[in-house]
Amino acid sequence: MLQQLALNRHALASIEPAANADAWSTMEELDREAERLVAALRARRSSLARSPWERLSCWLDERVRTDELESLDRPEHPESAKLHQVRLLHVQNLVLRSYPRYRRALEPIVAEARALRGGDTVRVLEIASGDGNMAIAIADEASRLGLPMEVTGSDVVPAYVARANERARSRGSRARFRVIDAFALDAIAPGEHDVVFMAQSAHHFSPGKLAVLIAQAERAGATHAVIIDGYRSARILFALPLLASLSMDRHFTRDALLSTRRFYSEPELALLARTAAPTATVTIRTEQPLTTVLTIAFANKRP
Numbered sequence: 001m002l003q004q005l006a007l008n009r010h011a012l013a014s015i016e017p018a019a020n021a022d023a024w025s026t027m028e029e030l031d032r033e034a035e036r037l038v039a040a041l042r043a044r045r046s047s048l049a050r051s052p053w054e055r056l057s058c059w060l061d062e063r064v065r066t067d068e069l070e071s072l073d074r075p076e077h078p079e080s081a082k083l084h085q086v087r088l089l090h091v092q093n094l095v096l097r098s099y100p101r102y103r104r105a106l107e108p109i110v111a112e113a114r115a116l117r118g119g120d121t122v123r124v125l126e127i128a129s130g131d132g133n134m135a136i137a138i139a140d141e142a143s144r145l146g147l148p149m150e151v152t153g154s155d156v157v158p159a160y161v162a163r164a165n166e167r168a169r170s171r172g173s174r175a176r177f178r179v180i181d182a183f184a185l186d187a188i189a190p191g192e193h194d195v196v197f198m199a200q201s202a203h204h205f206s207p208g209k210l211a212v213l214i215a216q217a218e219r220a221g222a223t224h225a226v227i228i229d230g231y232r233s234a235r236i237l238f239a240l241p242l243l244a245s246l247s248m249d250r251h252f253t254r255d256a257l258l259s260t261r262r263f264y265s266e267p268e269l270a271l272l273a274r275t276a277a278p279t280a281t282v283t284i285r286t287e288q289p290l291t292t293v294l295t296i297a298f299a300n301k302r303p
């Protein structure tokens with residue numbers, strides 16, 4: 001219901017021609033342009049709603065949408081509480097089988113990147129990797145299958161990175177972790193990573209910031225970016241907070257509700273990716289009922 005695909009497609013058709021590649025040249029300009037375009041898309045689809053069902057969907061979507069920050073993103077929220085929440089997220093990931101699902105979603109892209117590298121090791125960089133369980137699961141499966149693949153996880157919170165490195169070492173995993181701010185990807189050497197990957201985090205960032213992240217991944221020489229996040233839907237809006245409430249942790253439950261309210265619709269993600277990387281091939285796939293997979297194949301090629 002909250003995806004409003006038909007309305008969004010209609011609205012996109014009138015927004016996208018105005019979004020040309022010359023609209024930005026600096027990251028600040030891209031940030032502003034992406035914010036403008038997503039706001040225009042949302043306003044346009046509301047103005048196109050005709051039937052009572054479409055009007056109800058738009059009304060609900062507008063009421064549900066929020067910019068409110070999750071506790072995880074609040075500087076004043078204690079680090080010990082954040083670490084506890086990240087641990088609960090790990091339990092939720094196990095219950096929802098997120099690690100194998102996300103790994104499978106990533107596999108074809110890694111295979112594509114490997115082909116571009118002539119079969120050489122593919123270097124995956126996970127952004128916003130939290131306490132690192134996703135990166136470890138991906139690295140361990142690659143080792144088990146004997147795939148030429150290196151996985152580096154990263155997060156802006158040093159305590160998560162330290163814990164992830166500790167866990168990787170104690171499990172004998174080849175995954176490694178370092179502190180990286182998602183919006184300072186110029187900190188990584190050009191061409192150091194082939195695939196930039198982000199799981200369950202896109203909704204933490206504003207449209208402008210997400211566009212900047214994609215553009216920076218391209219500038220850092222990646223051949224692909226894969227962004228997987230929750231599927232925006234009325235069903236998930238109820239189900240995820242309900243599942244989270246079983247943790248009996250009010251911050252975790254509240255964050256689950258805020259996440260579902262912040263999830264992007266698929267046309268919004270496609271618009272952001274095409275604005276940030278106008279020469280890339282952008283693909284959006286739904287893995288019902290839980291996730292949206294955004295794949296961006298940049299024009300960067302490896303020799």
Ligand SMILES: C[S@@+](CC[C@H](N)C(=O)[O-])C[C@H]1O[C@@H](n2cnc3c(N)ncnc32)[C@H](O)[C@@H]1O
Binds near residue numbers: 090093180181198204
């Ligand atoms: C919901 S958690 C996702 C954790 C992990 N990807 C997973 O799927 O379990 C969101 C993560 O985004 C990280 N984050 C927020 N702002 C960031 C930034 N500017 N750069 C890098 N990571 C950031 C947070 O520290 C947190 O670990």
